[in-house]
Amino acid sequence: MRIKEIVVHYARLLKDVSDVPQKEVMILLAELLRKETSWLVAHGDEEIVLPPLFEEWMNRRTRYEPLEYILERAEFYAKTFYVDSNVLIPRPETELLVDKVVEEARALSSPVIVEIGTGSGIIAIMTAHLLPDASIIAVDISGEALKVAKKNARLHGVEDRIEFIEGSYLAGIHRSIDILVSNPPYIALNEPLGKGLSYEPSLALFGGEKGNEMLCRIIDLYAQHEIKTLVCEMGYDQRIALTCYAKQKGLEIEFYQDLAGLDRGFWIKEQK
Numbered sequence: 429m430r431i432k433e434i435v436v437h438y439a440r441l442l443k444d445v446s447d448v449p450q451k452e453v454m455i456l457l458a459e460l461l462r463k464e465t466s467w468l469v470a471h472g473d474e475e476i477v478l479p480p481l482f483e484e485w486m487n488r489r490t491r492y493e494p495l496e497y498i499l500e501r502a503e504f505y506a507k508t509f510y511v512d513s514n515v516l517i518p519r520p521e522t523e524l525l526v527d528k529v530v531e532e533a534r535a536l537s538s539p540v541i542v543e544i545g546t547g548s549g550i551i552a553i554m555t556a557h558l559l560p561d562a563s564i565i566a567v568d569i570s571g572e573a574l575k576v577a578k579k580n581a582r583l584h585g586v587e588d589r590i591e592f593i594e595g596s597y598l599a600g601i602h603r604s605i606d607i608l609v610s611n612p613p614y615i616a617l618n619e620p621l622g623k624g625l626s627y628e629p630s631l632a633l634f635g636g637e638k639g640n641e642m643l644c645r646i647i648d649l650y651a652q653h654e655i656k657t658l659v660c661e662m663g664y665d666q667r668i669a670l671t672c673y674a675k676q677k678g679l680e681i682e683f684y685q686d687l688a689g690l691d692r693g694f695w696i697k698e699q700k
């Protein structure tokens with residue numbers, strides 16, 4: 429078959445799965461042929477033998493498995509990270525969380541930054557890159573997720589900059605913390621998931637019955653441990669509940685919005 433016929437034929441199978449079916453077929457095919465997608469466009473009339481894994485990858489994608497798990501990589505902050513089904517696929521809005529942490533950390537000298545729920549390690553790794561004088565501790569309750577995070581830290585040359593701890597919340601951390609950051613699971617248990625989301629680990633998605641339970645627990649920990657700043661990602665509809673929770677604790681909470689204008693995160697700072 430000619431390349432352009434392959435693309436049109438297989439894109440039909442993805443029409444309900446993806447908004448950009450042709451692009452996805454080209455990405456999968458290009459990966460297996462070890463070419464750029466632009467090469468496929470330029471050689472559209474060329475006859476090729478389909479690479480052996482192509483049908484299997486297409487089948488996985490027609491069952492809504494995310495492209496990132498099939499390719500075992502995802503882009504975040506213009507860098508490529510290894511991902512598999514043990515970790516949440518990095519979301520672009522989480523770059524805003526990194527930006528906020530970096531902004532807060534730059535006002536401190538040699539800050540100690542702790543991340544709860546590091547998953548693939550994207551936040552800890554980008555923070556290590558952007559803040560060369562920071563000490564970073566990354567915690568996850570999932571040992572499998574931590575393997576992915578450590579692999580990514582090695583890939584990005586920052587394995588010596590991050591201490592990884594397998595545990596829950598701040599268990600096992602005995603030093604004083606300047607900045608606590610987290611993108612914890614924040615979906616409510618009964619919320620119906622899109623088909624693609626069901627491939628991601630439940631441990632990374634569900635925050636409890638209401639969804640904001642882990643966020644509230646992290647606010648408690650912030651208050652108990654005399655941490656300078658807390659920065660978290662959250663669900664777009666959790667602002668009111670979190671404002672009430674923080675107020676009850678006597679804390680002033682501020683929110684940031686994502687590129688769609690939705691509430692996406694918050695920060696709390698010690699009162700001066």
Ligand SMILES: C[S@@+](CC[C@H](N)C(=O)[O-])C[C@H]1O[C@@H](n2cnc3c(N)ncnc32)[C@H](O)[C@@H]1O
Nearest residue numbers: 545546547568569570596597611612613631632
């Ligand atoms: C939403 S994912 C975030 C992953 C990554 N930081 C990111 O932003 O893409 C949440 C992570 O929290 C971890 N987690 C869940 N409960 C936890 C707990 N009690 N303590 C530490 N980590 C936890 C999950 O294993 C998962 O990796």
